[in-house]
Amino acid sequence: xxxxxxxxxxxxxxxxxxxxxxxxxxxxxxxxxxxxxxxxxxxxxxxxxxxxxxxxxxxxxxxxxxxxxxxxxxxxxxxxxxxxxxxxxxxxxxxxxxxxxxxxxxxxxxxxxxxxxxxxxxxxxxxxxxxxxxxxxxxxxxxxxxxxxxxxxxxxxxxxxxxxxxxxxxxxxxxxxxxxxxxxxxxxxxxxxxxxxxxxxxxxxxxxxxxxxxxxxxxxxxxxxxxxxxxxxxxxxxxxxxxxxxxxxxxxxxxxxxxxxxxxxxxxxxxxxxxxxxxxxxxxxxxxxxxxxxxxxxxxxxxxx
Amino acid sequence: xxxxxxxxxxxxxxxxxxxxxxxxxxxxxxxxxxxxxxxxxxxxxxxxxxxxxxxxxxxxxxxxxxxxxxxxxxxxxxxxxxxxxxxxxxxxxxxxxxxxxxxxxxxxxxxxxxxxxxxxxxxxxxxxxxxxxxxxxxxxxxxxxxxxxxxxxxxxxxxxxxxxxxxxxxxxxxxxxxxxxxxxxxxxxxxxxxxxxxxxxxxxxxxxxxxxxxxxxxxxxxxxxxxxxxxxxxxxxxxxxxxxxxxxxxxxxxxxxxxxxxxx
Numbered sequence: 001x002x003x004x005x006x007x008x009x010x011x012x013x014x015x016x017x018x019x020x021x022x023x024x025x026x027x028x029x030x031x032x033x034x035x036x037x038x039x040x041x042x043x044x045x046x047x048x049x050x051x052x053x054x055x056x057x058x059x060x061x062x063x064x065x066x067x068x069x070x071x072x073x074x075x076x077x078x079x080x081x082x083x084x085x086x087x088x089x090x091x092x093x094x095x096x097x098x099x100x101x102x103x104x105x106x107x108x109x110x111x112x113x114x115x116x117x118x119x120x121x122x123x124x125x126x127x128x129x130x131x132x133x134x135x136x137x138x139x140x141x142x143x144x145x146x147x148x149x150x151x152x153x154x155x156x157x158x159x160x161x162x163x164x165x166x167x168x169x170x171x172x173x174x175x176x177x178x179x180x181x182x183x184x185x186x187x188x189x190x191x192x193x194x195x196x197x198x199x200x201x202x203x204x205x206x207x208x209x210x211x212x213x214x215x216x217x218x219x220x221x222x223x224x225x226x227x228x229x230x231x232x233x234x235x236x237x238x239x240x241x242x243x244x245x246x247x248x249x250x251x252x253x254x255x256x257x258x259x260x261x262x263x264x265x266x267x268x269x270x271x272x273x274x275x276x277x278x279x280x281x282x283x284x285x286x287x288x289x290x291x292x293x294x295x296x297x298x299x300x301x302x303x304x305x
Numbered sequence: 306x307x308x309x310x311x312x313x314x315x316x317x318x319x320x321x322x323x324x325x326x327x328x329x330x331x332x333x334x335x336x337x338x339x340x341x342x343x344x345x346x347x348x349x350x351x352x353x354x355x356x357x358x359x360x361x362x363x364x365x366x367x368x369x370x371x372x373x374x375x376x377x378x379x380x381x382x383x384x385x386x387x388x389x390x391x392x393x394x395x396x397x398x399x400x401x402x403x404x405x406x407x408x409x410x411x412x413x414x415x416x417x418x419x420x421x422x423x424x425x426x427x428x429x430x431x432x433x434x435x436x437x438x439x440x441x442x443x444x445x446x447x448x449x450x451x452x453x454x455x456x457x458x459x460x461x462x463x464x465x466x467x468x469x470x471x472x473x474x475x476x477x478x479x480x481x482x483x484x485x486x487x488x489x490x491x492x493x494x495x496x497x498x499x500x501x502x503x504x505x506x507x508x509x510x511x512x513x514x515x516x517x518x519x520x521x522x523x524x525x526x527x528x529x530x531x532x533x534x535x536x537x538x539x540x541x542x543x544x545x546x547x548x549x550x551x552x553x554x555x556x557x558x559x560x561x562x563x564x565x566x567x568x569x
Contacts, residue, residue: 103374177413179372181426181478182403196416303416304464 040282047275055276059229060258064269069277071228072258075144076213076284078232078247079254082148083155083212088205090152091159096189098160099167119157126154127221135222142223144232145248150218155208162204166197171305199299206292210285216256226261228253255281319385320345320486320516321366326392327379328361328370335361337540338380343486345385348508348517350531350548352524354563358540359520363488366391366518367405368398384485403430406479407488411495412471414463414478419455422463422474426482441481449477450507469500476507480515487511489519493526505530524564528552536560 058068102108130150134140140149170193178188194201232250233242255277262274321343328336336358343349351359361370368391370376378392384404391401406426414422423442424432432438442459446452451473455466463474472492479487489508493501508517508530521527527534527548534551536543536559544551544560555561 171413173409173411173413174415176369176372177409177415177475177478178425180367180369180402180407180409181429182399182482183425183429184399187429192415302462302464305413305416 043275043278043282046272047277047279050272050276051279055273056280060227060253060261064265064267064273067262067270067273069255069258069280071231072253072255072277073280073284074231075224075228075252076254076281078144079147079151079252080209080213082145082248083151084205084209086149086152087155087159087208091156091205091208092163092194092201094156095160095163095167096193099164100185100189100193115157115160119161122217123154123215124217124221126150127218129153130218130222141249142225142251143249144252146222147219147224147252147254148248150222151212151215154215154218155212158208158211159201159204162207163197163201166200166204167193169200170196174305196303199296199303202295202299203292206288206295210288213254213284213288214256214281216260219254219257220260224253224257225251226253226257255284316342317344317347319343321382321384323362323365323380323382325380326362326365326382328358328365329375329377329379330361331375335540336365339537339540339542341535341542341545343516343518344533345516346513347532348512348519348530349533349535350527351518351520351535351537352522352527352563353537353543355522356539357537359535359537360490361540362537363490363518363520366486366488367402367407368392369407371398403482404484405486405488406482406484407490408472408475408479408492410491412468412475414466414471414474416462416464418460419463419466419474420459423477423481425478430482442477445477445481446474448480448511449473450503450510451477467500469496469503472496472500472504473507476504476511480511484515486516486518489517489521491520491522494522501526524566536563538563 055068056073057070058066059070060072061067098108098112127150130146130153134146134149135142140146174192174196175188178192183191228251232247232252235242235244235247259274259277259281262270262277265271319342322341323343324340326336326339327334339358339362351363353359364370365378365382370378380392381390382392383390389396391405403426415425417425420438420442421428423445424438427438427441432441443452443456446455451470454470455461455474463471466474472495476487476492493504496504505526508519511517512532519527519530531548533546534548535545536551536555536557538559544555544557546556551560552564555564561567
């Protein structure tokens with residue numbers, strides 16, 4: 001065999017391995033995608049016939065056909081609002097402090113390691129913390145506020161980590177350019193770093209919220225009710241008129257709890273309700289993720305280095 | 306080794322002067338006793354092989370090192386006419402950066418509009434009047450020979466400009482605040498020859514109005530744009546003099562070896 005022949009044989013052998021590895025990858029991906037699609041289709045087939053306006057505007061009921069998800073989707077949205085309101089400013093401020101202000105020493109290193117670890121703590125632990133802290137110590141009750149604060153703690157590590165990543169991806173020469181213009185550190189943070197890292201921050205916030213909206217364990221731990229046939233009070237309505245923030249202290253339920261409740265009923269008609277509610281929950285999550293992708297795309301168009 | 310200072314007899318007025326300037330990154334001594342004048346409204350080029358400390362020296366003039374932990378200055382840089390020592394601890398680095406602006410190696414416009422880029426230094430100084438900002442931005446862009454190219458798209462994002470345009474925008478940003486000194490840190494090393502020519506021409510135009518310190522790797526560039534040249538090697542100033550003297554009849558052997566390409 002001459003030299004060229006040897007080379008060609010070798011290349012053919014390498015290409016066979018390329019092909020084999022490609023096929024293996026495809027197989028692995030197909031298993032995952034197929035499982036997901038099968039589950040989703042099964043749920044959609046069972047649940048979609050149940051979707052109607054009534055389903056969204058009815059309270060839960062003992063009769064499966066008359067039951068709806070009004071209290072749970074309203075509850076989910078209100079809890080998410082509290083979560084976002086608490087987790088976003090705290091998370092961003094924490095990340096800016098760690099990334100831009102804090103000196104790198106053993107203390108900040110310990111804080112950093114612990115934030116990463118917190119992201120991996122099982123969510124029920126957050127529920128237990130909330131039970132002890134928010135309910136027994138602060139006396140906030142089994143309320144929307146407690147749930148929002150609990151989920152805010154849960155997603156805080158996600159918000160901090162993604163914000164730090166976003167800040168770190170801003171090249172040093174952009175910071176230097178701003179400082180060289182005579183900007184103070186606060187001006188650099190507020191006029192440059194935060195606006196430029198906004199796409200990353202938003203992505204982190206929405207990924208965190210999409211995780212929070214599906215969380216069940218911590219909400220059950222703090223004792224959310226499964227059967228709620230009323231809505232939290234609208235500010236300044238009713239008699240006597242409700243206060244601005246009364247809704248925060250109202251009992252509530254959320255989507256995953258409603259679903260959990262329905263799946264544990266023996267009557268198969270409730271399973272259909274559960275499938276329909278799951279379908280809605282998945283669309284809420286997908287909608288939030290879609291929003292994140294769209295916002296990131298829109299905002300990143302003009303941010304290049 | 307003491308630095309060789311060759312002051313010409315008919316020296317122009319001083320704008321700044323470094324005296325026995327040492328600089329440390331942690332324990333590493335990056336500058337060793339650099340004493341050198343910077344003449345008003347002249348271009349002074351800093352040349353020398355990589356790692357000789359010329360960028361380190363340049364970045365002392367706007368206290369850029371203060372952004373990073375572990376820096377230490379010894380010695381002084383006095384700005385004239387008020388004789389303030391800009392390295393002194395009592396002087397706020399922000400004050401120094403408001404008087405001495407900088408153009409970097411890689412064009413680094415902000416991902417904001419062209420207008421906001423040029424106006425940024427003025428906004429930091431609390432300037433809010435739209436009319437004033439517009440006048441200043443136009444003057445700075447004209448000064449940076451960019452006005453004709455961008456006058457109709459001041460609201461567009463600056464990062465869509467070409468590399469050479471971005472660098473001229475950064476020069477406009479540095480000029481808009483009427484600085485006393487402009488520092489150039491290898492401003493053309495990321496640009497093609499045509500854009501480089503434009504920047505060199507620009508430096509020739511603005512030097513009547515502002516004092517310029519420029520770091521360059523390019524010997525021809527130093528010869529073309531500068532009035533004075535400082536040759537540095539491993540943190541020390543080897544020779545300082547008028548550009549033609551340094552290039553035609555350098556006093557020291559090391560300088561001659563470097564500029565003739567036998568070394569470096």
